Amino acid sequence: MFQKITNEWAKGILSDVDNLTEERVDEVVDEFLKDFKEGSLESKGWPSSYSAYIVSKVALNAYTRIVAKEQPNMKVNCICPGNVRTDINLHTGILSVEEGAEVIVKLALLPDDCPSGLFFIREEVSVF
Incomplete structure (x- = not known):
């Protein structure tokens, strides 16, 4: 973005x-x-x-x-779950809501020593 x-x-x-x-x-x-x-x-x-x-x-x-x-x-990160089918894109995304949520939950459950202050696109660290 x-x-x-x-x-x-x-x-x-x-x-x-x-x-x-x-x-x-x-x-x-x-x-x-x-x-x-x-x-x-x-x-x-x-x-x-x-x-x-x-x-x-x-x-x-x-x-x-x-x-x-x-x-x-505190561990604080941003995530873009991908192009999820939602109202904002008139449900034209390629991922289901469940698929989008899956990666969010996975990152939320990272261990305490995980990185903080990062931006993830799906599971990959990306530049802001």
């Missing part, structure tokens, strides 16, 4: 993992909302389709990193 955002200012903030804070992510979301209200998403480098969905997922991934860093005893 991150690669679908071409707003260089937002990408700079969200990719600066060492200095990422909740306030900085909130700044990005606030700027997106301002640009949305002004009708200037495309000209400002935001995705033109599914823009709110994409920005919300990117923000969620960023918040995941922040919580993982602030709470090292």
